[in-house]
Structure formats: C-alpha cells, structure tokens
Amino acid sequence: MKSFFKNYKFSIILLGSIILGAIIGVLLGSKALVLKPFGDLFLNLMFMVIIPLVFFSVTSAIANMKGMKRLGKIMASTFVVFICTALAASVIGFIGALIVNPARGIDYSALKKIVTAGGGAADKVKQVGLLQQIVNTLTVSDFVSLFSKSNMLQLIVFSVLFGISTSALGEKAESVAKFLEAASNVMMRMVKIIMYYAPIGLGCYFAAVIGSLGPQILQGYLRVFLLYIVISVIYYFGFFTFYAFLAGGKIGIKTFWKNAVAPTITALATCSSAASIPVNLECTKKMGVSEDIVETVIPLGANIHKDGSVIGGVMKITFLFGLFGRSMISPTAILSIIFVSFLVGAVMAAIPSGGMIGEMLILSVYGLPTELLPIIAVISVIIDAPATVLNSTGNTVASMVISRLVEGKLTFEKKYGIIENK
Template sequence: MKKLQLTTKIFIGLALGILLGIILQPNPDIAVKFVKPFGTLFLNLIKLVIVPLVFSSLVVGTCGMDDVRKLGRIGGKTVAYYMLTTAFAVTIGLILANLSNVGGGFSIPVDAKVEVAEAPNVIETLLNIIPSNPLKALVDGNMLQIIAFALIIGAGIIGIGEKGKVLFNFFDSMADVMYKIIAVIMEFAPIGVFALITPVVAQNGPGVLLPLLKLIVVVYAGCAIHALFTYSATVSLFAKVSPVKFFKGIAPAMVFAFTTASSSATLPISMKRSEENLGVPKSVTSFVLPLGATINMDGTAIYQGVCAFFIAQVYGINLPISAQLTIILTATLASIGTAGVPGAGMIMLGMVLQSVGLPIEGIALIAGVDRILDMMRTMINITGDAACATIIAATEGELNRSVYEKPASSAK
C-alpha cells in the first residue's frame, strides 16, 4: 500500500466505502454511528487549516505579484473566466434538460414542502465584502471578507516596501506550516473518504435514487461534458497543457471533493495538487483558488439549469427560450451574489426559480437526492478552479512546466 499513489489509495477507500454502504443499507444507523465519526474527524482536521491557510497564502500571493496593477490584471482574468464558464455550464444543463425531457412522467408528491433561506440582497453582499471587524470574519470563516482583508494587507505590505518584509516572512512561514500540516493530514485521506462515503450510500439507497434517476443522470452527464469539453478546451487552448495530464494532476482533489461535497474542505488539497502536480506557483494558487472556492460554481450552475427545467415540467409549465436565457443570466450572477452563504446551492436555485416565475416549492422534489447531486457539482466546481489557476499561471508566464511534465510515478 505504501507504494501506491495517493490517488489510487483514495479510489480504493471510495470503492470500499461504497461497498460497505451497500452492505449496510438495511441498517444505516451502524454506518452513521460507527463509521461516520471517523469521516467527521478527518473533515474537522481539514477545516482546522482552511482559514489560516487561505489568509496567509493570500497575503503571500498578493505580495508575490509585486505591484497592485498585476493584482488587478490577474483578478480581472480570474473573474472573467469564472463568469464565462458558469454561463456556459448552465447552458449545457438546459440543453441536456431539453433533449432528455428530464421531468417527463414524474408526479408531484402530496406532502412536498420546503423551506429555503432568503436570498441575500446583492448590494448588501457587495458592501459586506469589506469586513468592519476582520477578526470576526476570521472567526466566522466568512471567505469573501477573509479574501478582501488578506488582499488589503498584502497590498499594504507591497506599499511600504522593505519595512513590510518582517510581516511578509511571518505569513510566508505560517503558509508553509499549514502546508506541512496538510501533508500529514492527507496521509489519512483514504480512511477519511471511506468513512464519509459509507453513510451516504447506506442512507441513500435505490429507494430514494430510482424515482429521480433521470434527473441524477442528466446532472452528472452535464457535469462530465462540461469537464471533458470546456475545461479540456480551455487548458489546452490557453495554457497549452494536455487535458489528460491536467485531470491526472488534480484527480486527488476531485475525488476528495466528490466525497465531502465541500469546496472549502477541498481547498487545501486543490492548492497542494495544483502546485505540486500542475506547476502553478503559490502566488497564483493562493489568489485564484480561494476566490474560486467562494464564487465559482460551474457544477452548481448545471444543477440550476437542469433542476429548473425539471421543476417546470413537473408542474406543467412551459419554459420559452426567453425564460431559459433569464435562467442563464440569473444563475451566472447568483454565483457571486450568494458567495459565502451557507446552503448557497439551494439559495441559488430559489433565486433562479423566482426569476422565471416557477414555484419555489419545487425544490422539495429534489431534496431527497440533493446530497447525491451536490457531490458531483462540488467536484466540477473545484476542477474549474484548478483549470483557471493553470490558465492564469500560463498566461502570466509563470507555469512551471518542468513540474507539470514530470513523470506520473514521481507525483505523490
């Protein structure tokens, strides 16, 4: 087992977890009581380093850009890529939903009820990006505010020049310490993945999956198409990078994201694999990936398009092209408007439904399989983050291709 690559070990843990989950379907409480705690412990270890890692690495990354103009240039490229791919993703979702007749033949349960948190006001969200109390933002784990505070600190360090080196060295050391902790934690990733997937499979057996199997298949197909075509095309065209090597390099993070359904929890692994396997410099990963984990929701956008069309069909409502264009626009803008909000995927779907006059109660129809859908859309979200980081590094002439082109046997 020691000779196996981490990706292989994680896949083995995933497969064994699925197998045990199937075996424990008659008694899912066993999986919840005795297996899930190990997964929760592993997630807590990952979450332990997220805030200090994001903050310290963003400060270091900002300082590594030398001047504020470079920061603005990279920021503009990053946001543009995220917005364009999100719009393309929801378009793919709607096309597949139309072709597959995704909601055909599904009946509305009598007891379908749902409570959706109120969508945040866009102006308030923008104003709240700048924290009035940065320490509270760090404690609460408010990623948008943490990103803003780190960028301001980094810009300030650049501004005072030589005097800022002491503070820069402090954050640089903190980031290195966090990376070391992550390296140790990742040795237990196969066990964590095993413990996280087992209760999911045990609790969500065929009984909940079969009635909505077409919806699941369409969402998964949309995510696969987006990854294989959109990301492959962009990394190949703009970064001159082989899509096969790109996916191979980021595979451990993809598997982890699929299992945990958490972009934030996957962030440390995404950063580590992007640097070590793809040759993206720390100055780029520390800016692009935290921002992507907060506002980039390509997988979620596909989910919005398919589910909106599904709900419309179930309620017998026709969605003209104009309404579908509105869905594309709303889902794209909502990816930033709901950034950093707990349950952002559900809030985004509520906003999309409201934008075209669909009943928000329709969310209850897919609530039973939302976890299954969340796993795939999270995996696509973090893959898009890594693709963007690779492209930004390449266009800035900072992609270390000697690291990227190293033999697969040397990637751990």
C-alpha cells in the same frame, strides 16, 4: 470506510429519510398527507431564519473582506475565467435538460393547487417583459418588502450594497463589521440546530408529496440524476481537456491529467470543495501554475467558482419548468435560466448555506411558492458527489487558464517546455 461514512454521514441520513418517505408515500398514497404538518414545521423553521441568514451572511462576507485593493491582473483574469466557465457550464446543462426534460410525463395537476395557493405569481411573471422582470427581480419599491422571503434577490442586492458601504468606511465601521460577523455566526448555528430535524421534516414532507403526486415524480428524479452524471462526464473529460488545451496546448492537456487524479479523488471522498483546497494547492503548483496565482485562485475558487453547482441550478430550474409545463425555448426563458443558474451556482456558493438560499432564489425569481423548496432540495442531495468533483477539480484547470492570461504566451509556453523536458 469510516472516513467515507464520516464525510457523507448527514447526506446518507438525509437521503435515507427521503427514500423512506418516498416508500411511505407510495404505500399509503393520499393517506400520507397526514404527515405533511411535520414537513411544514421544518419548512417554517427554515423560512423563519432565511431573511436574517441571507442579510448577515452576505454583508459579513463583504464587510470583512481583506485586501480588496489588490485586485490587479490576477483578480481581473480570475473573474473573467470564472464567469466564462460558469456560463459554459450553464449552457451545456441547459442543452442537456432541453433534450431530456427530466420532468416529462409527470402529472402536475396536484401542484397547480400549490401555485394557486401561492397567489398565482408564476402567471404574473409570464405577463411582463424581460427588462421589467429584471427590474422587479432586483429591486423593491419600499424597504419593508425586503423582509419577505419572496424577494430574496432584492435582499441580496441590498445586502451587497450594505456590505460594500461598511467595508469602504474601514475603521469607522469596524464595530459594524464585527457585529455582522458575529450575527452571521449566530444565524449559522441556528441553521445547524434546525437541520437536526431535517431528516424527519423532509422525510415526512416527501412522503406527502409522493402521496399526492404519485411515484412518477421518482422517475423524474432518476432522470435528473442520470442526466447530471452524463453531463458531468462530458464536462469533466471534454471541457476540462479543452480548458487545459487553451492554457498550454497538448502539453497543457498532458500536465493537467497527470495531476488531476488526486484533486478528483479527494473531492469525491470528502464531498467538500473546502476540504480539497490543500490537495488542489499542491497539485495545481505541479501543473506549472505560479505560486501567487495558485494561492489566490484556489481558495477563492472554492468559494465562488462552482461549475457543478451551476449545472445543478439548471437542473432545478428546468425540472420546475417541466413540472409546470412552462416553455424553456423562448429567448426570455433561455436567458433567465442561464442567468439565474449562474447566479445560484457561482454567486450563492460564496455564502454559507448558499444551496438552500439559491433554491429559495429560484422560487422567488420565477414566482413559485416556497412550499416547493423540498422538491428541488432533493436534487441537491442526489447530485452532491459529482457536483463537488466538478466544483473542486474545475478550479485547478481554471488556474492554468488564468496563469496563461496573466503571464502571457511566451512565458507560459517556456514554463510548459521545462515541464515537458523533465
């Protein structure tokens, strides 16, 4: 019980403050808006650090990456599998959200004022084609625009190029790489300090949101949670079984489920993909995956392969679409939702505080005001545990598929035949 509280301590406190804020919002109604400045204080503190945090986190991660030359067949197969499974996760998440639409029935008239205050950017996004939207989303016309929190993805593109350039120079830019790493650590410590105020700030902001929107938004969150649980169960039992079958047929399925319990329980108990790495390493080896593949894929997957987070990204985007009555069925909308959720869940997972940065990215891409950050941040809190299970356990079955691609059919089937005979 103590270990459970230790692992979930901050999440429990944060969830408790949000629930308390919701109760206050329901009881006080519009009077709860008096608490909004306390929430705005937290948002402004986060907005203040978001630009340097993103820049130093991304550039440091790439500039200090070791062994970039040793990609080979393992790395190529790894990224193919990671991309395919993440896309599968985004598609099933989108289908579920399309069927249920968690935000249906919520009066979003109060939110229109926020959008208007944000300059009506959401409407501007609708007026351009897909290609132009991609150009506008990935680039800016001048350097100064990179320092706006509304241009998050453009900043990430610049940071990636800066990190690659630093890494390519090797020893010539070693001092720059060390500076980036130190600056990244400083920014992470600053975020940690600010997060001590998060329960108060988010609680007050949520009280104001409930006070202005009414308790019906709570029904939306409940539908998001229930929908996510259903999708998680389908993905966990259905898709993981399918991936295991692709890897080793019926024997692959049997071997995977025989060794999947420990990684699942560990992920659920610790609520951390990183904390699950030791157990995942041990159990994946028992699944018949070669040691070099296991030791490459599992640590890498804990950082950049998070199917649960991809589905969570879909939930956040479609929830906002539902709140503002935007269509989710146009080809442009479908492609953008799948692409952005993949980016949020798979790419942002490699960056410290990637969840918050991912949420800012969603708002930036769709031209929505940053004041909506707490509304989708709540979704991260309520889906945290099941998302971690999909993120962490998904790496073990992905390792099986990668092993099949790397070692070939005959070698892999022989290996599974040996396991079966044992």
